[in-house]
Amino acid sequence: MPSPTGKTSVSRAFVVYVAFTVALAAVVFGAFSWRLGWRLEPLPLFALLSAFVLIGELLPIPVPRRNGLTTVTISTAFAFAMLLRFGLAPAMWVYVASTVLADAGRRGSPVKVLFNAAQYALAISAAAGVLALAGDQPPWTGIVTSQVPVLLAAGGAFFLVNHALACTGAALVAGLPIPRYMRDDLEFQAWTAGCLLAFAPAVVASSHSTLALVPVCFVPLLAVYVGGRQAAVNSHRAYHDALTELPNRALFSETLQAKLALAEREQRSVAVMLLDVDDFKTINDTLGHEFGDSVLQQVAQRLQSAAGDGAILARFGGDEFALAIDGDPRQAQENARRLLSSLDAPMDVEWLSLNVAGSIGIASFPYHGRSVAELLRHADVAMYRAKASDVSCAVYAEEYDEHSIDRISLAAQLRRGIERGELEVHYQPKVPLNGGAPGAAEALARWTHPQLGSIGPDGFIGLAEQTGVIKPLTERVLEVSLNQCRLWREEGLDVTISVNVSWRSLLDHDLPATIRGLLARFELPSSALCLEITESRIVADLRRARRVLDELRGMGVRIAIDDFGTGFSSLSQLQQLPIDEIKIDRSFVTHMETDPSDEILVKSIVELGRNLGLTVTAEGIETEAVLERLRELGCDFGQGFHIGRPAAADECRSYFAGLDVLPSARLTAVG
Ligand code: C2E
Numbered sequence: 001m002p003s004p005t006g007k008t009s010v011s012r013a014f015v016v017y018v019a020f021t022v023a024l025a026a027v028v029f030g031a032f033s034w035r036l037g038w039r040l041e042p043l044p045l046f047a048l049l050s051a052f053v054l055i056g057e058l059l060p061i062p063v064p065r066r067n068g069l070t071t072v073t074i075s076t077a078f079a080f081a082m083l084l085r086f087g088l089a090p091a092m093w094v095y096v097a098s099t100v101l102a103d104a105g106r107r108g109s110p111v112k113v114l115f116n117a118a119q120y121a122l123a124i125s126a127a128a129g130v131l132a133l134a135g136d137q138p139p140w141t142g143i144v145t146s147q148v149p150v151l152l153a154a155g156g157a158f159f160l161v162n163h164a165l166a167c168t169g170a171a172l173v174a175g176l177p178i179p180r181y182m183r184d185d186l187e188f189q190a191w192t193a194g195c196l197l198a199f200a201p202a203v204v205a206s207s208h209s210t211l212a213l214v215p216v217c218f219v220p221l222l223a224v225y226v227g228g229r230q231a232a233v234n235s236h237r238a239y240h241d242a243l244t245e246l247p248n249r250a251l252f253s254e255t256l257q258a259k260l261a262l263a264e265r266e267q268r269s270v271a272v273m274l275l276d277v278d279d280f281k282t283i284n285d286t287l288g289h290e291f292g293d294s295v296l297q298q299v300a301q302r303l304q305s306a307a308g309d310g311a312i313l314a315r316f317g318g319d320e321f322a323l324a325i326d327g328d329p330r331q332a333q334e335n336a337r338r339l340l341s342s343l344d345a346p347m348d349v350e351w352l353s354l355n356v357a358g359s360i361g362i363a364s365f366p367y368h369g370r371s372v373a374e375l376l377r378h379a380d381v382a383m384y385r386a387k388a389s390d391v392s393c394a395v396y397a398e399e400y401d402e403h404s405i406d407r408i409s410l411a412a413q414l415r416r417g418i419e420r421g422e423l424e425v426h427y428q429p430k431v432p433l434n435g436g437a438p439g440a441a442e443a444l445a446r447w448t449h450p451q452l453g454s455i456g457p458d459g460f461i462g463l464a465e466q467t468g469v470i471k472p473l474t475e476r477v478l479e480v481s482l483n484q485c486r487l488w489r490e491e492g493l494d495v496t497i498s499v500n501v502s503w504r505s506l507l508d509h510d511l512p513a514t515i516r517g518l519l520a521r522f523e524l525p526s527s528a529l530c531l532e533i534t535e536s537r538i539v540a541d542l543r544r545a546r547r548v549l550d551e552l553r554g555m556g557v558r559i560a561i562d563d564f565g566t567g568f569s570s571l572s573q574l575q576q577l578p579i580d581e582i583k584i585d586r587s588f589v590t591h592m593e594t595d596p597s598d599e600i601l602v603k604s605i606v607e608l609g610r611n612l613g614l615t616v617t618a619e620g621i622e623t624e625a626v627l628e629r630l631r632e633l634g635c636d637f638g639q640g641f642h643i644g645r646p647a648a649a650d651e652c653r654s655y656f657a658g659l660d661v662l663p664s665a666r667l668t669a670v671g
């Protein structure tokens, strides 16, 4: 028989309910357990049935159910048989004593022990009451046909009282509507506990025949167990995600519906959150599905312990998790931050230690929707908003709806645009400040949208990263710019090309092969290519990117850290990185002549780079004074509007052709 799960935090309503049930049971117990006489003949049968009741209580079978674990015990059948064979007083004593012993052995909370004892005392008394009303008081010396309807009625009363008492307690603990809880559980209980009860008359009948038949009754009871357990396993499968054992979308929606109904009545808010694991597709694609599964299991475990009691956590498939937590939007944001920080510590999967992050979208009942479907849709829109704006968590707002549609269609247009050749590459010269080395150009992507016109990288790189379009984009920029490099070299310009590579592309294990193929196709040495990776990203995801970086560097491709100074790489991390160059972020360079602290920073970075044997490039040179100062500091390369703005290939070529660092013979050739 079910019993309310032993949760630690119980509501006031539950305490009042338990007090009432226990008081009622005490009255019934006091009134009947002493007054009715004891007839324990035959004693061996009494002992055998008592032992079975106790064994049943001591060995409950755990059965996984939609709402967690429930237990089924066979003590019911034997307790009912005792009632029929020996009367209420012995049956009640044995039943109550067995449950108290078993619960105490399991160290159940005193409230739970008391409640279970009261529940059993009332259930068996209800059955005895029906027998008394029918004028057919036990003990029964045999069962005749006319007694069968009375038997069924008594068994029914036993079942219903037991079921109603247990479900009410469990529903109060779970904060769910009582009638719905009873209705939901009825079928399962009828098939398990109901069938067990129906077997009691057979136990009684066989005891009249011979005592030896009573233990045989155990066998069919076991069959009931196995069947019930299998049914429960099937029901569990239908409502749970096999990988994480969390509820699935169907169960989440059902439970949320009930939670919303309760919140509506009690005028409370409920936050619905959708959490998406950042870059999970890349983890899965590059490291394999088993690896991905392991990450998802760890994410599920961490979210579960961070979500706390009372929250509903589910997995919707893929890398999407859903949560429903009581509280207004402000509390929801605090909860979301707590959930996200539970993912902060690196996850150890096989030989790797991964940094996993997530994005959460929040929609709150009743502010952002009243139905499950509406709240989930709005949480989804908010989640995309969080991803798009690079914040880890966003609360739904009406205006996001339009943006989310815009974003999706823009990403699709970008993908098509790349295929149609709408993506252009501009080149910004990067020149040696102290002579000697050949010139270089940084490839910068531009998108000419058919309606919106020219869009800079800030308008589409983030979008491409979040929607997977970054892969074809990077390949396209690499192809166009390496082709350009080949053309320039054919003209005699000894130029190398720097291409920006998103950190996401570094998780793409195909990247080295793609680059190797392009270098071979354009007959370029690998030293002609430098890949620029933004500092903050490379440090955060170094473990993941390491394999691809090492392979590229092994091929002879140069690696530069872009926007250096904006991230938080420590010196030791810098030393471990397989890099050749650092590019000082333009925010320190542009104003270094007027801001002494910027100048100190730039000077330190130049020295650091030199000491580590790295090439140092300064970005964002806008004046001659800054250029001169950088030259004095010994910075190797310079890049900026003062030297040359990003421009189409022809314009950039004219610039290189005019540089005096190039051999004069070549200048004549290209002039
Ligand atoms: P970045 O790699 O740091 O590129 C330099 C950015 O600084 C360029 O902006 C350039 O126009 C700008 N810039 C250069 N000199 C100066 C200057 O003197 N003053 C000022 N104020 N700005 C200067 P852009 O072209 O808008 O690119 C922005 C960022 O977009 C790039 O920063 C890079 O991180 C990213 N990006 C560009 N193309 C691609 C690409 O093909 N793939 C990827 N993954 N990212 C790209």
Ligand code: MG
Pocket (backbone or CB within 6 Å): 442, 500, 532, 562
């Ligand atoms: Mg760059």
Ligand code: MG
Pocket (backbone or CB within 6 Å): 562, 563, 583, 585, 586, 619
């Ligand atoms: Mg930069």
